Amino acid sequence: MKYLLLRRLSQLTILTVFLLGPLAGVWIVQGSMAGSMTLDVLPLTDPLVFLQTVLTGHSPAATALAGGIIVLGFYLLVGGRVFCSWVCPINMINDGAGWIRQRTSIGDGSLGTTLRYWLLGFVSILAFTTGVTGWEDSNPVNIVSRSLVFLQWQVIWVILSLFIFGLLLKGGWCRICPTGALYSLLGYLSPLKVRSSNRETCDHCNACYQVCPEPQVLVTPLKNSAGSSPVILSGQCTNCGRCIDVCHKNIFKFGSRF
Amino acid sequence: MGNDLKSDTNTNRRQFLATSATAACGVVALFGLSGCTPDDGGAVLLRPPGAKGDFLGACIRCGQCVRACPHKTLKLVGLLQRGGTGSPHYEPRQIPCEMCADLPCIKACPTGALDPELTDVNKIKMGVAVLVDQENCLNYLGLRCGVCYRACPSIDKALTLDARHNSRSGKHTLFLPKVHSSHCTGCGKCEKSCVLPIAAIKVLPRSLAKGKLGEHYRLGWEEKAKKGKSLIPEALDLPDRMPEFTLPSLDEVKP
Ligand code: SF4
Ligand code: SF4
Ligand code: SF4
Ligand code: SF4
Numbered sequence: 006m007k008y009l010l011l012r013r014l015s016q017l018t019i020l021t022v023f024l025l026g027p028l029a030g031v032w033i034v035q036g037s038m039a040g041s042m043t044l045d046v047l048p049l050t051d052p053l054v055f056l057q058t059v060l061t062g063h064s065p066a067a068t069a070l071a072g073g074i075i076v077l078g079f080y081l082l083v084g085g086r087v088f089c090s091w092v093c094p095i096n097m098i099n100d101g102a103g104w105i106r107q108r109t110s111i112g113d114g115s116l117g118t119t120l121r122y123w124l125l126g127f128v129s130i131l132a133f134t135t136g137v138t139g140w141e142d143s144n145p146v147n148i149v150s151r152s153l154v155f156l157q158w159q160v161i162w163v164i165l166s167l168f169i170f171g172l173l174l175k176g177g178w179c180r181i182c183p184t185g186a187l188y189s190l191l192g193y194l195s196p197l198k199v200r201s202s203n204r205e206t207c208d209h210c211n212a213c214y215q216v217c218p219e220p221q222v223l224v225t226p227l228k229n230s231a232g233s234s235p236v237i238l239s240g241q242c243t244n245c246g247r248c249i250d251v252c253h254k255n256i257f258k259f260g261s262r263f
Numbered sequence: 264m265g266n267d268l269k270s271d272t273n274t275n276r277r278q279f280l281a282t283s284a285t286a287a288c289g290v291v292a293l294f295g296l297s298g299c300t301p302d303d304g305g306a307v308l309l310r311p312p313g314a315k316g317d318f319l320g321a322c323i324r325c326g327q328c329v330r331a332c333p334h335k336t337l338k339l340v341g342l343l344q345r346g347g348t349g350s351p352h353y354e355p356r357q358i359p360c361e362m363c364a365d366l367p368c369i370k371a372c373p374t375g376a377l378d379p380e381l382t383d384v385n386k387i388k389m390g391v392a393v394l395v396d397q398e399n400c401l402n403y404l405g406l407r408c409g410v411c412y413r414a415c416p417s418i419d420k421a422l423t424l425d426a427r428h429n430s431r432s433g434k435h436t437l438f439l440p441k442v443h444s445s446h447c448t449g450c451g452k453c454e455k456s457c458v459l460p461i462a463a464i465k466v467l468p469r470s471l472a473k474g475k476l477g478e479h480y481r482l483g484w485e486e487k488a489k490k491g492k493s494l495i496p497e498a499l500d501l502p503d504r505m506p507e508f509t510l511p512s513l514d515e516v517k518p
């Protein structure tokens with residue numbers, strides 16, 4: 006449970022810091038997760054919207070550029086999809102829906118694990134050809150985070166749709182999310198990884214596969230075949246640490262990819 | 264749940280890609296279509312100071328300008344509204360732009376979507392006021408309202424009252440509000456102040472409101488002022504027609 010609780014704490018703290026401004030008048034952060042300014046010194050820019058805006062042909066001013074570099078640099082270090090499991094508010098919606106889906110037989114469909122990259126390509130082409138950051142009209146990541154911070158109540162419809170999506174399909178929105186896809190590309194390079202250090206003791210109880218949002222990433226590192234790395238190298242791993250939490254043999258731990 | 268693994272590893276790769284591509288189309292259709300509008304979908308939205316033509320490409324919809332606006336003029340486009348959900352706009356009839364001297368909205372914008380080179384509030388061009396309803400404007404009806412005129416921060420430059428003969432009464436003067444787009448910033452103080460239940464004068468996006476004179480047109484009086492004198496010889500002395508030389512009588516033209 007340790008990492009699950011830490012993640013919820015992280016997600017809720019970030020949301021709370023954003024909401025302190027509009028709700029309590031304590032302006033630590035201005036803006037939303039698409040682009041924010043913390044304490045007047047730290048700019049942060051969402052990398053997908055940043056990518057789109059560059060593709061439309063606009064060259065972003067220094068503040069947004071710095072924000073983009075800081076975000077990319079940070080997630081390059083800690084693992085790209087750390088955003089997905091430790092920051093993104095949709096993760097909580099999706100995890101909730103997934104929890105119910107696993108315990109009922111509502112939906113068992115899956116959209117696969119490559120669709121996200123097709124969507125990322127579509128989003129990029131859309132921006133490039135239309136000159137408009139068109140995906141932002143539909144992007145649930147920024148819509149949900151921004152609408153929460155700006156107290157737009159209609160966001161409940163988006164949250165409800167995402168919840169139903171997560172009830173019906175394995176992995177829910179996060180399986181196809183282009184924001185996650187972009188972060189996953191960073192994850193293929195980042196040094197902080199989950200390792201299955203003493204995988205020989207694995208008794209194939211399947212607990213990690215059941216709890217992992219991207220179980221395909223576990224296959225190779227756990228197989229223990231000669232020459233395969235014990236590191237979960239795939240960028241699709243979200244560094245959520247759920248496998249570490251649930252493994253009764255304590256096989257997994259955070260470590261370096263090297 | 265054990266088949267998560269099976270289905271993800273055993274699927275024939277090519278079939279898998281094909282399925283993905285099909286599903287991609289489905290998802291695109293579901294979530295993407297609303298984003299496929301290359302312009303703002305015909306929505307009539309007024310953007311913050313310094314916004315340019317590529318606004319929906321440059322703006323990352325972060326909302327920092329909205330937070331920075333001390334008068335709460337700016338707000339985000341709603342979730343079910345057209346014109347780029349989450350992008351900033353304002354509705355002058357609710358809260359007009361006060362044209363803050365230090366332009367906090369532009370200062371807060373991280374992307375340059377609000378042009379940081381715009382520092383002179385008088386050069387703001389968010390839109391242009393148009394007296395759209397001449398039938399109901401009280402001044403057009405012959406009254407002496409002119410509230411919009413007095414509300415304009417660029418009074419007598421952006422908004423003037425043009426005196427015209429009231430041909431209905433035959434003896435009064437109409438003071439017709441007239442907007443001069445070269446000075447109008449689109450702040451919307453006029454629209455906000457119009458005394459009618461629905462404003463007769465409204466701020467519109469400039470692209471919608473402005474016509475364009477043919478490139479080859481020259482306004483004679485302006486050219487004359489530029490040159491200091493008339494471009495053609497001042498008085499053309501045309502032969503005067505004397506009454507006796509007017510139309511020949513019918514008898515004369517008969518063969
Ligand atoms: S492998 Fe472990 S850390 Fe990575 S996504 Fe799966 S459960 Fe989370
Ligand atoms: S000039 Fe002032 S009132 Fe107008 S949009 Fe900017 S911050 Fe708001
Ligand atoms: S601050 Fe700039 S980038 Fe952010 S919403 Fe306003 S105009 Fe768009
Ligand atoms: S919008 Fe109206 S009040 Fe503002 S500058 Fe133009 S004419 Fe004047």
Ligand code: SF4
Nearest residue numbers: 400401408409411457
């Ligand atoms: S305030 Fe309204 S009614 Fe009065 S003169 Fe102006 S536009 Fe006409």
